[in-house]
Amino acid sequence: MIICAVNDVSKTLGGNKIFENLRFEVKDGERIGLVGTNGSGKTTILKLISGVEPCDAGKIHIKKEAEVGYLEQIPSHRKEDTVRDVLCSAFEEMNELNKKMRSIEQKMAEDEVNLEKLLKQYGDVQEKFTKLGGYEMDADLMKICNGLGIANLLDSTFLKCSGGEQTKIGLGLILLKKPQLLLLDEPTNHLDIQALQWLEDFIKTSQGSILIVSHDRYFLDEVATKIIEIEDGELHTYHGNYSYFVEEKEKRLLNQFAAFQEQQKKIKKMRETIKQLIEWANRANPPNAGLHKRAKNMERAIERMEKIKKPKLENTKMKFDLHMQERSGKDVVQVDHISKRFNETTLFENIDFSIRYQDRIALIGNNGSGKSTILKMILEEMLPDEGTIKIGSNVRIGYLSQHVFKDQQEGRLIDLFREQVHVTEAEARQILAKFMFYGHSVFNKVSRLSGGERMRVRLAQLMNQNMNLIILDEPTNHLDIDSREVLEETLEQFEGTILCVSHDRYLLNRCFNQTYWLENGKIFKYIGNYDDAKQKHQL
Secondary structure: OEEEEEEEEEEEEOOEEEEEEEEEEEEOOOEEEEEOOOOOOHHHHHHHHHOOOOOOEEEEEEOOOOOEEEHHHOOOOOOOOEHHHHHHHHHHHHHHHHHHHHHHHHHHHHOOOOHHHHHHHHHHHHHHHHHOOHHHHHHHHHHHHHHHOOHHHOOOEHHHOOHHHHHHHHHHHHHHHOOOEEEEEOOOOOOOHHHHHHHHHHHHOOOOEEEEEOOOHHHHHHHOOEEEEEEOOEEEEEOOOHHHHHHHHHHHHHHHHHHHHHHHHHHHHHHHHHHHHHHHHHHOOOOOHHHHHHHHHHHHHHHHOOOOOOOOOOOOOOOOOOOOOOOOOOEEEEEEEEEEEEOOEEEEEEEEEEEEOOOEEEEEEOOOOOHHHHHHHHOOOOOOOEEEEEEOOOOOEEEEOOOOOOOOOOOEHHHHHHHHOOOOHHHHHHHHHOOOOOHHHHHOEHHHOOHHHHHHHHHHHHHOOOOOEEEEEOOOOOOOHHHHHHHHHHHHHOOOEEEEEOOOHHHHHHHOOEEEEEEOOEEEEEEOOHHHHHHHHOO
């Protein structure tokens, strides 16, 4: 059964045509991953389906009485609303039925004459309450709060929560509403690994239909049953998860390119024949009308021919070139028995580990476990309460934070770049072009840059500095899939040492062969990538 049908939909934003005549369907129980480069229109599609934005042309049909859940549809909240109040708003109908049941119970205690009639009313209301899951409200609430890691926020004021916390609460609210069509836009942002695994399990057991926009390839591999790619305003559908899509897309493009080449050969041969026919016709005395007619018919045949579009075998990507000019000593970082406390709460204690030349170490753990704190200590931005951290000889550190240029809003992009990389303006523009900043875009103010653009500027700085230890804190945040793949290729080619904090499990599996798992104030060391470490950690 079709839950949603998108028929010949077009949309223009800021004078730019995002897409036109899009057609696709979402069927009952499907879990669809919507992928494409930044700016291709993925989020716009979700907004059109949810009704947040209108279509310029075409129509979107939603199954009658089917509820659509979308994060941006969260209503505004009162200043005094707690997180519990916000989440419990998902149970509005059940709460009303519960009140009605309490009211009828009171009447039954007071009115024995109409007891039979009241019992009938109570039974009808209770049946509806039960069918909606009223008796599971508290259990459902705690299941989702524990899964997303927001149970400790229930009594906090919603408006005082951080942006990341509000996003998780909003996701929890949508999940509690159990809509027939769930629209998720980058649902894995702000989630730690434990919450990611919980969300994957939740989605896989969900009864509804789900349309997901995500750059998290591991997540799409786990949950998607179908992938729809939007590219150059066109949709291509693949019936499988993300890995299946990658494989099948490559086959499709190669087949399309072969068909394109074959058609071009045929057209070239036809044009040569047309030219020859015209020459023969003109040599005749008088000119041969029959040959002219045959040439004209062949021209018309070429015009009527449905031309095969030349496929893009390579998209425009950032060009990373990460060279290590000077290597470090064998011992890069030595961490000895460090501890840290905040407000009398112990974050971790007695942690020790070492980083050696050319190590590829992933530091993982749940939000709040202390991963970023350890990075700050290595960067000498924070001191441990106990223990020592020693940086080895000739170690030059390059650091990529998840909070890129947070305190720098007013400067121009090119000036910001040149603060760290001392080159002429012309040289800076050449370098920035490799990171897809062209023409006058290099003079944009930092405040106007998207999260992905800020990340690209910082990567451009790092790639042009002499470093032999790279410390990465959530490096793939805000990057689209193409940019993530280029970053991974660059890290694989880097000859120095890398320490990375990330929830991007695809990156962790591909680029790191040692995993340090921070949990309950202790560190567990595993040889192998994320999947290897996960398997060993669960034993």
